[in-house]
């Protein structure tokens with residue numbers, strides 16, 4: 001298994017080297033906006049699928065080839081806190097890279113109520129937990145959680161995390177048109193944010209294609225919500241830094257590895273790989289002809305998707 005993908009241009013983390021710890025798609029949720037597809041195993045049982053020897057070897061190889069990485073982010077194609085002993089994973093990353101890169105963990109917050117999970121995450125530099133709903137009703141509608149996970153557990157887990165975690169916490173709120181974007185919701189989010197007390201609140205929009213038909217809130221509404229929640233809040237906008245040159249023995253393998261984790265536009269791929277668009281287009285055509293990749297149009301943008309799930 002490949003445990004790493006990218007570095008990819010992340011809208012929040014600059015050039016982010018993604019770490020994928022769980023098989024696709026083991027998750028505690030089955031969010032309506034999920035870009036990876038339907039959850040194949042909805043579970044809260046933590047396990048240890050990573051082979052540490054391979055993990056370290058792959059990381060060394062990637063670090064050797066890439067000069068530009070802003071963050072190493074544990075996220076991937078499922079919920080990363082389902083992996084046991086995240087402290088060992090984070091320590092291994094830090095040790096292998098000689099502490100050169102900050103480590104971020106992107107989580108759906110579902111297991112933060114467990115003291116053990118919070119203790120393991122203490123080794124990270126940044127935690128990006130999500131809070132998709134301000135009410136119980138929209139929580140079930142948006143996240144479709146495993147049955148033991150409640151809205152209350154999510155909130156309590158986030159509050160406890162803030163009390164114990166010494167690094168930065170950037171709380172992500174995914175706004176979905178008609179579900180969690182009302183003014184009443186915005187005031188409820190404001191009250192929750194006050195209790196959780198993150199360093200930043202990032203309003204995000206479901207810009208990548210998912211299986212479900214979902215809509216964006218109007219931009220004016222997003223700005224209103226930002227104002228209501230308060231000064232720590234920002235709207236996550238498209239981010240691309242200058243493409244870095246990245247040399248790869250097999251560009252098609254790199255494309256496949258990237259698309260296995262997330263759909264991408266031609267521009268996403270070109271910027272992540274530091275490759276010319278025309279050259280990448282030719283490679284994509286070959287993958288399309290072999291039905292390894294397919295195209296999906298979402299919000300008038302053409303996304304390439306790994307087709308062999």
Ligand code: SF4
Nearest residue numbers: 027029030031034108
């Ligand atoms: S938590 Fe993340 S991986 Fe899991 S279903 Fe939601 S968006 Fe997908």
